[in-house]
Amino acid sequence: xxxxxxxxxxxxxxxxxxxxxxxxxxxxxxxxxxxxxxxxxxxxxxxxxxxxxxxxxxxxxxxxxxxxxxxxxxxxxxxxxxxxxxxxxxxxxxxxxxxxxxxxxxxxxxxxxxxxxxxxxxxxxxxxxxxxxxxxxxxxxxxxxxxxxxxxxxxxxxxxxxxxxxxxxxxxxxxxxxxxxxxxxxxxxxxxxxxxxxxxxxxxxxxxxxxxxxxxxxxxxxxxxxxxxxxxxxxxxxxxxxxxxxxxxxxxxxxxxxxxxxxxxxxxxxxxxxxxxxxxxxxxxxxxxxxxxxxxxxxxxxxxxxxxxxxxxxxxxxxxxxxxxxxxxxxxxxxxxxxxxxxxxxxxxxxxxxxxxxxxxxxxxxxxxxxxxxxxxxxxxxxxxxxxxxxxxxxxxxxxxxxxxxxxxxxxxxxxxxx
Amino acid sequence: xxxxxxxxxxxxxxxxxxxxxxxxxxxxxxxxxxxxxxxxxxxxxxxxxxxxxxxxxxxxxxxxxxxxxxxxxxxxxxxxxxxxxxxxxxxxxxxxxxxxxxxxxxxxxxxxxxxxxxxxxxxxxxxxxxxxxxxxxxxxxxxxxxxxxxxxxxxxxxxxxxxxxxxxxxxxxxxxxxxxxxxxxxxxxxxxxxxxxxxxxxxxxxxxxxxxxxxxxxxxxxxxxxxxxxxxxxxxxxxxxxxxxxxxxxxxxxxxxxxxxxxxxxxxxxxxxx
Ligand SMILES: Nc1ncnc2c1ncn2[C@@H]1O[C@H](COP(=O)(O)OP(=O)(O)OP(=O)(O)O)[C@@H](O)[C@H]1O
Ligand SMILES: [Mg+2]
Numbered sequence: 004x005x006x007x008x009x010x011x012x013x014x015x016x017x018x019x020x021x022x023x024x025x026x027x028x029x030x031x032x033x034x035x036x037x038x039x040x041x042x043x044x045x046x047x048x049x050x051x052x053x054x055x056x057x058x059x060x061x062x063x064x065x066x067x068x069x070x071x072x073x074x075x076x077x078x079x080x081x082x083x084x085x086x087x088x089x090x091x092x093x094x095x096x097x098x099x100x101x102x103x104x105x106x107x108x109x110x111x112x113x114x115x116x117x118x119x120x121x122x123x124x125x126x127x128x129x130x131x132x133x134x135x136x137x138x139x140x141x142x143x144x145x146x147x148x149x150x151x152x153x154x155x156x157x158x159x160x161x162x163x164x165x166x167x168x169x170x171x172x173x174x175x176x177x178x179x180x181x182x183x184x185x186x187x188x189x190x191x192x193x194x195x196x197x198x199x200x201x202x203x204x205x206x207x208x209x210x211x212x213x214x215x216x217x218x219x220x221x222x223x224x225x226x227x228x229x230x231x232x233x234x235x236x237x238x239x240x241x242x243x244x245x246x247x248x249x250x251x252x253x254x255x256x257x258x259x260x261x262x263x264x265x266x267x268x269x270x271x272x273x274x275x276x277x278x279x280x281x282x283x284x285x286x287x288x289x290x291x292x293x294x295x296x297x298x299x300x301x302x303x304x305x306x307x308x309x310x311x312x313x314x315x316x317x318x319x320x321x322x323x324x325x326x327x328x329x330x331x332x333x334x335x336x337x338x339x340x341x342x343x344x345x346x347x348x349x350x351x352x353x354x355x356x357x358x359x360x361x362x363x364x365x366x367x368x369x370x371x372x373x374x375x376x377x378x379x380x381x382x383x384x385x386x387x388x389x390x391x392x393x394x395x396x397x398x399x400x401x402x403x404x405x406x407x408x409x410x411x412x413x414x415x416x417x418x419x420x421x422x
Numbered sequence: 423x424x425x426x427x428x429x430x431x432x433x434x435x436x437x438x439x440x441x442x443x444x445x446x447x448x449x450x451x452x453x454x455x456x457x458x459x460x461x462x463x464x465x466x467x468x469x470x471x472x473x474x475x476x477x478x479x480x481x482x483x484x485x486x487x488x489x490x491x492x493x494x495x496x497x498x499x500x501x502x503x504x505x506x507x508x509x510x511x512x513x514x515x516x517x518x519x520x521x522x523x524x525x526x527x528x529x530x531x532x533x534x535x536x537x538x539x540x541x542x543x544x545x546x547x548x549x550x551x552x553x554x555x556x557x558x559x560x561x562x563x564x565x566x567x568x569x570x571x572x573x574x575x576x577x578x579x580x581x582x583x584x585x586x587x588x589x590x591x592x593x594x595x596x597x598x599x600x601x602x603x604x605x606x607x608x609x610x611x612x613x614x615x616x617x618x619x620x621x622x623x624x625x626x627x628x629x630x631x632x633x634x635x636x637x638x639x640x641x642x643x644x645x646x647x648x649x650x651x652x653x654x655x656x657x658x659x660x661x662x663x664x665x666x667x668x669x670x671x672x673x674x675x676x677x678x679x680x681x682x683x684x685x686x687x688x689x690x691x692x693x694x695x696x
Contacts, residue, residue, distance in 0.1 A: 219539045221546075222559070283536055285529040288518075292526055295517035302477060302513045303527030304497045363517035416565070 023227045037416030041357040043408055044372040047401075048379065055383035062386055066251040069264055073185050075378025076266040077102070077329040078345060082352035082370035083270075083277060084321025087314040089353055090281075090294040092362025093142065093149035095318045097134075097156030098349060102326030103341025104160045105130045107167035109327055110174035110336040113181060120180040124327060131323025132316050134160075139312030149315075157346070165338050173337035176330055184269070185332035188262030191248040197268055198240040206233045266328055270371065273324070277317075277367040290314060295363035325349075344395060351402035352377045359409050376401070426489045428453045428618040429474070429505070429587055434483035436466075436473055443469045447483070447644045449637055451587055451618040456609060458629040458650070459622045461639030462662050467622050468509075470639070471589050475507040476500040501528070504586030508576045508593055516565035520557060521545045523564055524579040548578050552608055570601035577608060581617075588612055589620040594628060606632050626655055640665035645672055 021029070034042060055062040081098050088095045095101075105127040113123035134156070141152045168174055176182055189197070209229050216223035244263060252260035281287035292300040293310045301307050322341075329345075330336045354360060355376050356369025380401060384394045427450035436444040443466045451457050461467050472478045474485075476494040485492050487503050494500050500507075514523050521538070524545045530537040545560055556571055564572055573593055580588050590609060594602040610632045613619045623629050629636060630650060637647040638661035645665050646653075653670075660667035 215539055219543060221539055221542055222561075284534060285531060285536060288522060288526070288529055288536065291517060291522075292515045295515035296513070298511075299513040299515050300526070302475075302497055302507075302509065304501060305527050363515070 021222065021225055023225050026225055026228050037412040037414075039357070039408070039412050041366075041369060041372050043405065044356045044369070044376055047355070047376050048372070051376065051379045051383060055379065055386065059383065059386040062383055064251070065246050065249040066260075067382065067386070068246050069188075069251060071375070071378050071382055072264050072267050073332055074382055075374045076185060076264075076270060077325040077332065078348040078352055078377060079270060079371055079374030080273065080325035080328060081322050081345065081349040082356075082374050083273060083367050084318035084325075085349055085353045086358050086365050086367055086370050087277075087281075087290065088149070088318045089358050089360060090290050090362060090365050091311060091314055092294055092360075093311070093314070094153060094350070094360075095138065095149065095156075095315065096153040096346060097138065097160055098153075098318055098322045098325075099341045099346030100157055100160035100164060101131065101134050101319050101341070102322040102329060102345065103164040103336075103338075104134065104167070104326070105323035106326035106330040106336045106340045107164050107174070109181070109330055110176060111167060113178050114174050114176060120178045123178070123181070127323045127327055128320055131320040131326075133319075134322075135316035135319030136312065138319065139315030142315065143308040143311035161338075161342065164340070164342075168336060168338055173335045175335045176333075181327070181331050182334065183265055183331070185264070185266055185328050186334075188247070188260070188264050189268065191262050194244045194248055194263035197263075197271075198244045201271065202233065202237045202240060205236055209233055269324075269328070273321075274367055274371055281367060286310075286313075291363060344398065347402065348377050348381075348398065349374075351398060351405065354402060354409060355405040357409075359413065360406060361409070361413060373405075427451055427486075428488060430486040430489075431474070432484050432486070434470070434473060435481040436469060436478060437481055442642060444473070444480075444642045447639070447642070449620075449644060449647065451620050452635070453586070453618045454613055454616050455634040456613045456619045456621055456632050457635045457637055457647075458633035459620055459637050459639065460624070460626075460629060460658060460662055465639040465662075466642045467639055468591055471507060471509075471591050471620075471622065474500065474589065475505060497527075501583070504584060506580035506583060506585040506588050508573070508580050508588070508590045514564045514572060514576060517563060519561045519563050520549075520567075520575055521560050523575060524548070524582055526579075528583070544582065545578070548582050549574070552578055552581070569596045570598070570605070573597060573601075573605060574608075577605070581612060585617065587618040587620070589622075591622045592624065593621070594623065594625065602628070626658060629658070630655065638662055638671070640671070643672070646670045 034040075052062075061067060081102055085095060085098055108130045109123045109127040112118050112126045113120060118126075138149075138152055138156060141147050142149045188194075209232060213223050213226065213229050247263045247267075248261055250259065250261050252258050281290065289300065289305045289310050292303065292305060293307050297307055300310075325345075326341055329340055333340065349370075352373035353365065353370050354373065356366075356371070356373030358365030358369045358373075377398065380398055381394060384397060389397075430448075430450040432448050434444055434447040434449075435442070447466075447470060449457075449459070449470070459467050459470070469478065473480050474494065476496045476499050479495060485494055492499075492503060494503070494505075515526065518526070521542050525541045530540045530544075532540075542560055549557070549560075552574065556574075557567065564575060567575065573596070577588075577590070577593065580590075593609070594605050597605060606628055609619055609621055613632075613634070621629070621633060633650050635647060636650050636653060636658060638645050638658065640661065643665070646661050646667075648670065657667040657670065661671050664671070666672045
């Protein structure tokens, strides 16, 4: 600062304090300028849910609502990791089968070798990190395009799963903790408590930001907008927990079935943690920088290779988490775990949610929103008794649609000087 | 001006494979002075800058910073010495906003968490100090800025740190008249505040308007470094195009040369002097 003379007029770029109206207008002009973010996913979710509810009343039941979470969990978790790779403009085609390999390790350690669940989970996660390190090394240090490296991984990991699980058979998961992940629910009171803590934490962060920014004379979002955000989160979580806490057992006398599925807090915690990493730490800032302009990042002294390797590590580690959830949900691991549509659904989830295939743009929340869209399509079409062939075609078309929206909004942004 | 230059380069060589781009280059930059680095397209100006900033490693030669020998192997080394560069091809990330770009690679943190309010305040103060009033919001992506605004952000990024030497690679090349004048004024102000400034430019009017010294690079060789007041417009143009002018620059060929011989052969003449 030694070189500059601070004028008395105060910071140059401070504009008039924004009102609710100007906030909405600036959001709208961003959307028109091609920065549409998660808007298509949210609109798509509303439209799809409306259509399926009308066509199949069974779609709109507490039981099916809970199903959506457990069905979409594995894909969403893998997509959360893929967001990091996509942020650099890279791709990981091996994430699906990497989750399969990690699930096979989990099953072998827990069931075949008989170790406790936490050892098996650690082994699966370590396998994911190792896979990611190798992929990242080949991409960043050797310089092979990620498309090729991970396509090779796609094939090789498929083989590794077959080797780990004797051809054609499967390994059952018997550990009660592992089974609980995708099959059990939180006690209703705990569901409410976690929702309350989440809303309170979010409110604290938002209000604290408002306070510090106002106190320092910086432009802060209007209080009404801050309160609206907190209110919206409270409303969404409140409704979701209320529905999930309804009794959904067909026969209450035999067994009671209610509460938030355990995968939901798992996804929520990872969502919050990775969002924190991307938005609030310099590591996250550097990921965006490398994705936006690798040369600029390098000149800023950022270790680009390390960032590139690390995103593959995160992606494969999240694939491992997805594999653990898939194994729990399937009660077993077979050669198809992490195979068939898993990878495409995961890539689709990230892109549908608004993460760009061109790099530099995306959030972990995108994976959750897009994962919800994919889960709703899969679930709703299943209820309407379409064959899985039709489901694949529709999901493929939706992925293409999302990619087109991505490409077109990028062009629009270039035309309007927004990117 | 101080006797020892802030930065002095001696005998810098740099090749890309078989192509030798810099040979035995010397350059000195003094605190409080603007040194203009001139030379034709492809003379090696940008390459020299990238060597100083640690983006390229040199094949031979030494760096003296305040008379002490130093090694610069990475952008971090250069930044550690207080050397900041504004590149010809702007090194900004389009997907980040102004504040994020200005602090890229050197984010302010409190603990683990980025300290956004502090960064935003410092950025605002710096831009205010540079009399920048054209940006709407510090939180807009740089992709939405005009060329001049982007250049200003890049310069602001360079002076945000307690930099000692700021190198600007053609900062006005893409700018209109008004914005060029503004940037040049800014360049002069940096030097007047005690920084050493190296300015690369093809525009002789700009060079004579702000510089204290002129260093001319011809086909990878430093052919002259003289006070701006001791040289004329025409002489500089001759140095740029022919590598010599009168008694300045490369020594003439044994064969009689009339001072206009712009043959590349002359560059192979090893007798470059300063
Ligand atoms: N990475 C590289 N690999 C090979 N050759 C290079 C590389 N970078 C530059 N060169 C060559 O080095 C020479 C000097 O280039 P440089 O960019 O330094 O010129 P310059 O003086 O900045 O020119 P301009 O005024 O056009 O910006 C050119 O002949 C160029 O082709
Ligand atoms: Mg150049």
